[in-house]
Amino acid sequence: MRIGHGYDVHRLIKGRKLILGGVNIPHEKGLLGHSDADVLVHAVMDSILGALGFGDIGGLFPDTDDSFAGIDSLILLSKVYELMKEKGFEIGNIDSTIVAQKPKLAPYIPEMRKKIADVLRTDHDNVNVKATTEEELGLTGRQEGIRAYSVALLKKKQ
Numbered sequence: 001m002r003i004g005h006g007y008d009v010h011r012l013i014k015g016r017k018l019i020l021g022g023v024n025i026p027h028e029k030g031l032l033g034h035s036d037a038d039v040l041v042h043a044v045m046d047s048i049l050g051a052l053g054f055g056d057i058g059g060l061f062p063d064t065d066d067s068f069a070g071i072d073s074l075i076l077l078s079k080v081y082e083l084m085k086e087k088g089f090e091i092g093n094i095d096s097t098i099v100a101q102k103p104k105l106a107p108y109i110p111e112m113r114k115k116i117a118d119v120l121r122t123d124h125d126n127v128n129v130k131a132t133t134e135e136e137l138g139l140t141g142r143q144e145g146i147r148a149y150s151v152a153l154l155k156k157k158q
Contacts, residue, residue: 001153001154001155002051002052002089002153003151003153004046004047004050004051004052004151004152004154005041005050005149005150005151006042006043006045006047006048006049006050006096006148006149006150006151007046007148007149007150008039008040008042008043008046008147009039009147009148010028010032010033010037010039011031011032011144011145012028012031012032012143012146013029013030013031013032013143015027015030015098016030016031016032016037017030017036017068018030018031019036019037019038019042019072019073020039020040020098020105020108020112020146021038021040021041021108021109021111021112021113021115022038022041022072022073022074022111022115022119023100023111023115025103025105025107025108026103027102027103029143031145033063034063034068034069034070035061035068035069035070035072035073036072036073036084037070038073038074039098039146039147039148040094040098040112040129040150041074041076041077042073042147043096043149043150044096044116044150044152045076045077045080046150047094047096047152048080048081048091048151048152048154049083051152051153052083052084052087052089052153053152054083057080058075060076060079060080061076064082068073074083074115074116074119077119077120077124078119081120081121084154088156088157089154089155089156089157090122090154090155091120091153091154091155092126092154092155093124093126093127093128093153094116094120094127094151095128095130095150095151096127096148096149096151097129097130097131097132097149097150098129098130098131098132098146098147099131099132099133099140099146099147099148099149100131100133100146100147101133101134101140101141102143103144104131105131106131109131110129112129113128113129116129131139
């Protein structure tokens with residue numbers, strides 16, 4: 001078994017869609033980034049890459065590469081899945097947390113879990129997503145950005 005930790009943060013701005021866990025969430029602001037800036041999926045990818053010892057998503061999908069401009073992060077996650085599969089691993093489980101003051105994310109979490117689990121070809125029960133606020137403290141509390149954390153447990157395929 002191997003464990004990896006992932007983290008990502010992006011700034012909230014007007015004029016962008018808010019995509020979290022592959023789900024388009026109605027909100028007056030979205031996340032700024034080279035891709036769709038899905039902090040949850042980015043954190044999940046980094047946790048898997050960390051468990052594999054493959055660095056981070058910036059190394060695999062650099063923001064200097066125009067082919068990744070505006071790309072759906074679930075597509076990038078599928079590429080990470082293929083690397084994981086090539087190395088002979090599968091998902092044991094993923095545990096992740098989104099930190100955002102607004103909007104309320106609870107209604108969207110089941111769909112986020114499903115989308116991530118489907119891409120990783122694992123049971124939906126193996127992917128956990130939680131959401132919390134920072135009680136109006138820091139950059140997330142001031143609604144300047146959203147951050148996400150993820151831990152992945154990978155297991156060698158039998």
